[in-house]
Amino acid sequence: MDLVVVMKSGAAADDVQRVVERVGELGLTPHTSRGEFRTIVGAVGEKTPELQQQLEQLPGVDHVMAITQPYRLASREFHEADTILDIRGVRIGGPHVNIIAGPCAIESREVLFSVGRAVKQAGAAILRGGAYKPRTSPYSFSGLGREGLELLQQAGAELGMPTITEVTDPRDVPVVCEFADILQIGARNMQNYNLLLEVGRTSKPVFIKRGLAASITELLMSAEYVLSQGNHRVMLCERGIRTFAEETRYTLDLSAVPVIQERSHLPVFVDPSHAAGKRDLVPALALAAIAAGAAGAIVEVHSCPDRALCDGPQAVLPARFTALMEQIRQVAAIVGHRVTQW
Amino acid sequence: MDLVVVMKSGAAADDVQRVVERVGELGLTPHTSRGEFRTIVGAVGEKTPELQQQLEQLPGVDHVMAITQPYRLASREFHEADTILDIRGVRIGGPHVNIIAGPCAIESREVLFSVGRAVKQAGAAILRGGAYKPRTSPYSFSGLGREGLELLQQAGAELGMPTITEVTDPRDVPVVCEFADILQIGARNMQNYNLLLEVGRTSKPVFIKRGLAASITELLMSAEYVLSQGNHRVMLCERGIRTFAEETRYTLDLSAVPVIQERSHLPVFVDPSHAAGKRDLVPALALAAIAAGAAGAIVEVHSCPDRALCDGPQAVLPARFTALMEQIRQVAAIVGHRVTQW
């Protein structure tokens, strides 16, 4: 039973009959149950969001409840076991914990390589760095573009690390695919559906960050967009939602980790850096994420954050990152996970 | 004085000195004031978000406060008088109140023209209709695309109404410019910066909806993206924000109307349909918007909403819309505005 149409308490028999007919007309099978105060009509079959909206408007209908989730390919019901990805030898998901680290933006060859070497040595598995930076202000540094991608590719090759970078425009998908190993969809683009369709048509793994105001269902629907195009290598990332709490940049919703794991087979990462907005909070939140069972964390590291062109305040220093990695390894073991070793 | 750097209560003289030097190095002029418990350093000059972030990280700094807003071209300080647009003879902004109406999506010639005629007759000034619909589910109807744009152009021409439609992809900007009079940036794309830059380079007026989790400052920064490209014809629209309140689809933040009017010269519309998500709430919220001083409202109208392919539950029937227009005219007059007459 996919939909339950709840009639108003005073609904006429005619109203119920009309709902039953419409359910049939929409290709679903109706089941009517009469309660003491209310009648409900179940509607069994394939449903689309439109059907629910249309039934809600019929005379005598109080509300319509969906019984099943609107996503399919992203659901545990569709694919029961954890999805485990293999990206250039790095295994992601299931019991594997992977830390993605690097500078927020790729600013220069020097910073990228020095931070890259430091995080690699500390045990990070994947190298991050932004070449296209969505910025609130048109007057801010917005990334080096193609030149940044080339630097990232060189750093990944030299360090032997897969690379991840954000793509913000459907027109940039080919060039990003050429240089990077993982395509990141940022929080502000989680519902940029044309971009999702475009990355869904590539063969690159896709890392989708939860939007600032997105529900978990909506995040899974964005994954569904990518999956529906035949690209099954999708990772999700909780990065903080916007709430009234003003002491941090965003509110990290760590319960998203076990909730998504219950509903979906896709690996769930956590981004403590963007959530907190302040480096002093990052280690506590990164450890909390691993303790909550996350597939990993994406952490911004910078060798000279007070000169960074983007989000310096949330970048941790390489030495602090190294100490954090040691704690992450230990916490992962306690919850039955293991950090990919180098 | 653009930034105020607040030192920690125990900050050393060296720390203060370092801040003063860095302020100078960044091209700003420092002013130091010593309080009983704290020292503050003012920094006068052109600032970018990066500067603030960099100063925040220096030793001994507690926090840095920005004194001026980050937008310029969108501000009242830059342009004191209300911006008044003229779009094919329809005057928007200042004392003018304009109602934009039509179906959510363009589904068929028949529905579009019949709804168009009804809203025109009732007094709507601008015809709306979506050809590219961003939908949460990849399995939902996503619009007729170019065919829809052609229908919209024909309806606008026949009815003598300027038209507005959403553009969701930078690659679609040329075709939408060819067929529509106003380019709408939807809530989910408010921070799709490449799209904003693209519409900023056209000569078409742009109608930007506030994102579900966007602050008013962020909405004005999105306007700044368009303005910075030389396109000065920008309208803003409050359409409801995401909050814990679950009884409506979103929470309409009507205080955005007077707040934006105080800070910016750009016209502010209100979208009661998407905010409420239920047609019974639309008239009350539309009237409230006009009473609050909005430049107009954008209202979804459908002749047969329980067959609509998109957002039927929030569409009002033509007869209800006609009655609402009459009340809107009266309320506008009370607050010193006037509805463009036909």
Added chain:
Amino acid sequence: MDLVVVMKSGAAADDVQRVVERVGELGLTPHTSRGEFRTIVGAVGEKTPELQQQLEQLPGVDHVMAITQPYRLASREFHEADTILDIRGVRIGGPHVNIIAGPCAIESREVLFSVGRAVKQAGAAILRGGAYKPRTSPYSFSGLGREGLELLQQAGAELGMPTITEVTDPRDVPVVCEFADILQIGARNMQNYNLLLEVGRTSKPVFIKRGLAASITELLMSAEYVLSQGNHRVMLCERGIRTFAEETRYTLDLSAVPVIQERSHLPVFVDPSHAAGKRDLVPALALAAIAAGAAGAIVEVHSCPDRALCDGPQAVLPARFTALMEQIRQVAAIVGHRVTQW
């Protein structure tokens, strides 16, 4: 049918049987419907929140949906017509619009009487003034207590206006009843259940403000607490909720007005002063509230707000209030309401 128990897709026949038995054991009548993928069990009868929680935990149960609202006496189903109160000759609810005005706190005889005379002359129906002020800081002015109540009573008597004042402690209910006509429950006490029970046992009308994070259902449940004690004279008030929006003190949720009117027979007021926190926004929001169909507004007025001991920035000056009253009268008429005349 009061509850719908949705079984998991793979639930065993035994699980369904156990739910059916438990429903019966809890005194409800079970109705089982088998869908293509899921079985649902309806449970008809009187339910309490406990029952729903208990059923949710049985093996094989996916979730339980409540079909009916948890409030009874506050609902339109229980009492279809608008409740209209008569408080010392002032009629509240239905088509009547009443403006409650006065200073935030009662600071002195002089301010209270001068503001009272001004708002009376402008057309306010009810005089407000706080004697017990809940303040975030223990170092803030917290009201004159009993002395303030006496002043309020004298002002009400002299001006011929009913009075309203906040009660924050169950121990203060008798003294507040002695001096004031309407007992206000502030937002921070909306879920102070012992206080609600205490005022429910008096014969005074009760004015309940929505909590900062309260859903409309929770607001109606707080009304239910008062109603359940036999006190049927309850008014509700939307006063802004806490959201991420930082440009105003709170986000006024005006859709609460039509939503509550649909679900409940109780009059709904709006408090634009506390929502906005800034006087310049108050007139726009007050007019919007009346346009949305509210039963009235509660507005803070002060003759010398930059000397006020509490919330001066949101108090409007008497002259501005007088102009606002004139607009309120006109807007009320447009939506079929009328301001009580003096």
Added chain:
Amino acid sequence: MDLVVVMKSGAAADDVQRVVERVGELGLTPHTSRGEFRTIVGAVGEKTPELQQQLEQLPGVDHVMAITQPYRLASREFHEADTILDIRGVRIGGPHVNIIAGPCAIESREVLFSVGRAVKQAGAAILRGGAYKPRTSPYSFSGLGREGLELLQQAGAELGMPTITEVTDPRDVPVVCEFADILQIGARNMQNYNLLLEVGRTSKPVFIKRGLAASITELLMSAEYVLSQGNHRVMLCERGIRTFAEETRYTLDLSAVPVIQERSHLPVFVDPSHAAGKRDLVPALALAAIAAGAAGAIVEVHSCPDRALCDGPQAVLPARFTALMEQIRQVAAIVGHRVTQW
């Protein structure tokens, strides 16, 4: 410098002069700095919230920024070292991690004692159980009152555990003090200021839960209420805030732990049970809390949760709690803390 008054860009010299005079009149020392576009006036000295509000309203003033936090006794500046409490031999705060466990409500002697024995054996340090339950519905079970308190005292004595229970009414403070070791202020009463003052006048330690919509500053201000009465034994508890996220009951804001630790010397606990609302999420969130450095967690445990009269769905079973305690011990050690041993 405690306040910074930012003048509008076009403020007249007279306006600045008036601010300077008013600052002096309010007992603060003014410091004027003239920037390129704006003048600012610093105000040094003791400030109250009123002063800030009053200055904001003077002509030519754009806004007023507070440089120092409004709490004093709760701040790290006032008391630099972590506060460590000793409650009947249990040491709380600093490096000590303590788990508080027990049923949500005290329903019967049998359940309380059996759960108490189980959690004691698993390693919980403090026994919880509610005798006065604030419930959304007036028709829900609201606790056994004094009888419950007696049972709790007996269980604590028999098991050798200090006890904690909620007090919801100032009139109940004496009886709760008679029977329990720790007074809990629930989230809905965090701003019940008379209750805070009343518990501040006792000699019992107070455990304050963050309100559903309370900022961290407001939580610390509530602690300040208790501290200001001379009771210095205060603990704080993050228990989830209300956000748009609907997949969990509330959104646990774990960043509150390091943020509060930075600002205050008081111990910070976490309540994963109420935040999640579902037992399957509790272990992940409890471990995350300890990994984030919390002083402990308060966990609801029930031997037969599908018969519980209150919040059964979030109670973990004793066996699961025992396994969780083992993981908590290990995670605590990794972050340099230790669980009080039994």
